[in-house]
Amino acid sequence: MSDKEPKILGFCCNWCCYGGADTAGTARMQYPPGVRIIRVMCSGRINPDMILKAFKEGADGVFVGGCHIGDCHYDAGNYKWRRRANFMEDLLPEFDIDRERFRFEWISASEGEKFQKTMQEFYDKIKSLGPLERCH
Amino acid sequence: MSPEYLLARAKNEELQDKGECGGAVSSIFKYLLDNEIVEGVLTLTRGIDIYDGIPSLIEDSEDIIETCGSLHCAPTMFGDLISKYLKDMKLAVAVKPCDAMAIKELEKRNQLDRDKLYEIGLNCGGTVMPITARKMIDLFYEVDPDDVVKEEIDKGKFIIELKDGTEKAVEIDELEEKGYGRRGSCQRCDLMIPRNADVACGNWGAEPGWTFIEINTEKGKDLVDAARNEGYLDIKTPSEKSLTIREKIENVMIKLAQKFQDKYLEEIYPSSEDWNKYWDRCIKCYACRDVCPVCYCKECALDKEFYVDSEQIPPDPLTFQGVRLSHMSFSCINCGQCQDVCPMEIPLALIYQRMQKKYKDKTGFIAGVNEELPPLYSPEKD
Amino acid sequence: MKVHDKMKVVHSICPQCSVGCGINLINIDNRLVGTYPYKRHPINEGKNCKKGRDCIELVFEENRPKNPLVNKNGTFSDYSWEEALDLFVSKIKSYTPQDIGIIGSGNSTNEDLEILSKFADALGVEKKGFYAENFPAFNIETATLDDVQSSNFILIVGDVIKESPLIGRRIILARENGAEVVSADSADKTFTGLNSDKYIKIRSIGEFLDNIGPEVHNKLKDSATIIFNKLDLKEEFEKIQNIAEDSGSKILPVLKQCNTRGAMRFLPALNQEEISRLINDVKFLYVVGDNPALYAEESFKNLDFLVTQSSSINETVLLSDLVFPASCWVEKTGTFTNTTGDMQKISKTISAPAEVLEDQRIISKIAEKIGIELGDKK
Numbered sequence: 001m002s003d004k005e006p007k008i009l010g011f012c013c014n015w016c017c018y019g020g021a022d023t024a025g026t027a028r029m030q031y032p033p034g035v036r037i038i039r040v041m042c043s044g045r046i047n048p049d050m051i052l053k054a055f056k057e058g059a060d061g062v063f064v065g066g067c068h069i070g071d072c073h074y075d076a077g078n079y080k081w082r083r084r085a086n087f088m089e090d091l092l093p094e095f096d097i098d099r100e101r102f103r104f105e106w107i108s109a110s111e112g113e114k115f116q117k118t119m120q121e122f123y124d125k126i127k128s129l130g131p132l133e134r135c136h
Numbered sequence: 137m138s139p140e141y142l143l144a145r146a147k148n149e150e151l152q153d154k155g156e157c158g159g160a161v162s163s164i165f166k167y168l169l170d171n172e173i174v175e176g177v178l179t180l181t182r183g184i185d186i187y188d189g190i191p192s193l194i195e196d197s198e199d200i201i202e203t204c205g206s207l208h209c210a211p212t213m214f215g216d217l218i219s220k221y222l223k224d225m226k227l228a229v230a231v232k233p234c235d236a237m238a239i240k241e242l243e244k245r246n247q248l249d250r251d252k253l254y255e256i257g258l259n260c261g262g263t264v265m266p267i268t269a270r271k272m273i274d275l276f277y278e279v280d281p282d283d284v285v286k287e288e289i290d291k292g293k294f295i296i297e298l299k300d301g302t303e304k305a306v307e308i309d310e311l312e313e314k315g316y317g318r319r320g321s322c323q324r325c326d327l328m329i330p331r332n333a334d335v336a337c338g339n340w341g342a343e344p345g346w347t348f349i350e351i352n353t354e355k356g357k358d359l360v361d362a363a364r365n366e367g368y369l370d371i372k373t374p375s376e377k378s379l380t381i382r383e384k385i386e387n388v389m390i391k392l393a394q395k396f397q398d399k400y401l402e403e404i405y406p407s408s409e410d411w412n413k414y415w416d417r418c419i420k421c422y423a424c425r426d427v428c429p430v431c432y433c434k435e436c437a438l439d440k441e442f443y444v445d446s447e448q449i450p451p452d453p454l455t456f457q458g459v460r461l462s463h464m465s466f467s468c469i470n471c472g473q474c475q476d477v478c479p480m481e482i483p484l485a486l487i488y489q490r491m492q493k494k495y496k497d498k499t500g501f502i503a504g505v506n507e508e509l510p511p512l513y514s515p516e517k518d
Numbered sequence: 519m520k521v522h523d524k525m526k527v528v529h530s531i532c533p534q535c536s537v538g539c540g541i542n543l544i545n546i547d548n549r550l551v552g553t554y555p556y557k558r559h560p561i562n563e564g565k566n567c568k569k570g571r572d573c574i575e576l577v578f579e580e581n582r583p584k585n586p587l588v589n590k591n592g593t594f595s596d597y598s599w600e601e602a603l604d605l606f607v608s609k610i611k612s613y614t615p616q617d618i619g620i621i622g623s624g625n626s627t628n629e630d631l632e633i634l635s636k637f638a639d640a641l642g643v644e645k646k647g648f649y650a651e652n653f654p655a656f657n658i659e660t661a662t663l664d665d666v667q668s669s670n671f672i673l674i675v676g677d678v679i680k681e682s683p684l685i686g687r688r689i690i691l692a693r694e695n696g697a698e699v700v701s702a703d704s705a706d707k708t709f710t711g712l713n714s715d716k717y718i719k720i721r722s723i724g725e726f727l728d729n730i731g732p733e734v735h736n737k738l739k740d741s742a743t744i745i746f747n748k749l750d751l752k753e754e755f756e757k758i759q760n761i762a763e764d765s766g767s768k769i770l771p772v773l774k775q776c777n778t779r780g781a782m783r784f785l786p787a788l789n790q791e792e793i794s795r796l797i798n799d800v801k802f803l804y805v806v807g808d809n810p811a812l813y814a815e816e817s818f819k820n821l822d823f824l825v826t827q828s829s830s831i832n833e834t835v836l837l838s839d840l841v842f843p844a845s846c847w848v849e850k851t852g853t854f855t856n857t858t859g860d861m862q863k864i865s866k867t868i869s870a871p872a873e874v875l876e877d878q879r880i881i882s883k884i885a886e887k888i889g890i891e892l893g894d895k896k
């Protein structure tokens with residue numbers, strides 16, 4: 001356990017997960033302030049390079065949220081992301097990054113509560129893992 | 137198509153005599169050049185000595201005789217030579233399984249025109265780095281490496297022939313236990329018979345003076361038929377015993393490769409502390425990227441400013457090796473070139489093959505063998 | 519045997535630094551298009567640094583003089599060889615040998631340097647030399663790369679692993695075999711330091727050498743190599759040599775250019791100060807293969823006439839009155855002596871542009887015109 005506030009980066013798709021974050025916000029559901037959100041048009045826009053870059057720049061955890069499978073605004077974007085996410089889970093441990101520091105989830109615009117819960121859970125997880133220590 | 141097996145040898149006596157296993161491969165090349173079916177043959181020729189195999193483009197069938205004989209100390213790669221420099225040419229190419237795998241991946245990415253290519257596959261039990269070969273010949277055979285006129289890998293032994301005609305052999309197991317012998321990637325390679333080429337040729341299971349050919353494609357079948365009809369090849373049917381022996385050799389070698397995979401990719405795989413030490417050595421010379429036969433983009437993510445923060449070395453492994461791994465590892469054919477050319481001796485082939493194995497276990501995709509692109513490229517909803 | 523002009527893979531030696539790595543060049547229709555690993559080469563086994571793999575860019579025609587050039591009030595015009603040589607000869611004849619300077623280069627082949635040295639002797643020119651940074655000429659046995667790799671202890675001065683990766687590789691391999699590596703340099707940290715067991719930040723090389731403690735000195739007794747790629751003063755070479763002799767260790771000076779070590783046999787090895795003084799003291803300067811304007815531009819003010827023979831357009835070429843277009847390494851046959859003292863052959867792989875000549879031929883033509891003998895030509 002560390003007292004340092006974890007730095008968490010969340011990529012949220014414009015159509016669903018970001019809407020979920022918004023819903024959580026309008027409903028005044030609290031989630032940890034250490035989570036910083038970047039809105040992207042689609043989870044299919046996220047590639048492994050971005051996740052790696054986020055960790056390199058000092059993120060202790062990286063989250064990606066997209067539409068539920070079947071609901072992608074661009075038809076298949078979240079399928080593409082899912083394939084990449086599965087690959088990422090195998091790659092990160094090769095660089096000694098616990099795969100639990102990386103999480104992806106499907107959250108719709110109406111699921112403010114799911115968003116809030118997911119963020120809290122992820123925050124708690126990262127907090128318990130402590131800051132990501134890298135020697136580079 | 138279902139596999140078809142046959143034994144072949146050159147009709148031409150000189151090729152039969154000078155060529156490996158009856159010179160069937162040389163004869164096929166000669167047929168293709170003589171009849172202007174191809175404009176050139178890409179194969180290895182011997183450079184300064186037997187440890188020096190140089191990719192050469194032969195255009196005159198009279199010169200084919202010079203390319204005879206196997207060179208096991210030439211860990212070359214033909215895939216990107218074709219895609220970069222020869223893709224407009226009608227070509228026949230002698231391929232090791234890893235060459236054929238590279239060609240397969242490049243073909244799927246539209247980097248070469250498979251219709252212009254005849255791939256004559258050569259069974260491969262692995263290659264040895266030239267300088268390693270010289271050192272081990274000095275150490276284990278107590279022979280001046282310059283006195284060796286021929287080398288061969290057979291029945292688990294690395295055999296050398298000296299100027300005076302004598303032969304010396306040492307068990308490859310013994311050499312490899314002491315850090316010599318075949319390249320690491322070759323030890324861990326489980327594709328010995330290039331079924332991804334038009335035909336796969338070799339001596340396993342063949343009678344002396346004959347080449348065992350496995351036909352893999354219609355194109356390969358037509359080629360061998362035509363070479364026979366035009367009087368370039370003698371053909372006969374292999375016995376049941378031939379087939380059994382060949383299968384047995386292949387299985388033994390695959391088992392051995394799997395043993396090496398388990399050993400090097402799991403049991404004694406470098407720890408993360410080891411990797412941190414390796415990454416600390418990186419001089420960011422891009423040799424691994426530039427030599428990779430499958431990696432072909434003209435504009436590389438590694439050159440983009442958001443991944444490059446300075447010219448400082450070592451680079452951050454996450455956005456250098458990590459980005460490269462995330463682009464290429466699932467398509468890795470384990471040719472080992474990246475590790476061969478790394479000036480800093482980073483065991484790159486280990487991490488690439490390990491990642492491709494994980495990917496294969498999850499998705500079933502085998503780079504260089506499957507006909508489809510890796511599922512990561514798929515637009516489908518699955 | 520004829521290989522297709524469409525693609526040839528040929529052996530060469532990398533001209534980019536003094537290590538002498540092998541590199542295969544890919545030649546398509548007399549044009550270099552790429553490199554290919556030369557795994558049979560004992561120095562680097564197919565491994566090359568980025569600079570090495572970029573060596574083919576040295577040939578690109580856009581960047582080089584293709585005709586003799588004469589500078590008239592700041593603009594260069596093409597001359598024929600006949601006219602250019604006449605101009606050279608008429609000018610050089612108007613000076614006494616004391617007013618003539620000749621600067622060669624550690625990038626030239628031994629054969630080119632030999633002719634240049636004979637040319638200087640025939641003219642009676644004593645103000646001659648080549649830039650060797652602060653390295654003095656030496657003719658001692660130095661460590662081989664295999665010695666480096668089998669060392670138990672390696673002491674490094676300078677950022678050798680970064681600047682000469684293919685020597686760095688041997689240090690890395692030695693370390694993998696259990697060697698202890700100590701490196702010293704003036705920066706807060708270096709890449710070599712990162713890959714050493716111990717890094718010592720030093721104020722000056724001289725001071726460091728004078729104060730090598732018994733701890734390091736004792737380790738130098740046990741199959742050790744001292745590798746250094748820079749000196750502050752020429753005298754420090756001897757200091758290192760003495761330390762090595764005392765302790766029984768080997769030394770490996772890592773020189774700058776592909777034939778710096780070879781050039782030492784033909785021309786005096788000069789440092790920046792000495793080159794500047796040489797240029798200052800002469801009226802007519804003939805530069806073959808070097809770019810002294812890069813490190814001694816100040817001293818060019820007193821020159822009457824500057825002739826540069828070069829395969830690329832560089833700072834010195836732009837200051838010159840007369841420019842001779844010379845072929846580059848891959849367009850000629852000859853030898854380079856690398857930093858470990860191995861002489862390696864290079865062969866002509868592609869033809870130079872029509873009006874570009876080899877250094878040796880240009881010098882012989884000049885000598886012929888002046889009417890001097892250079893002795894046996896190779």
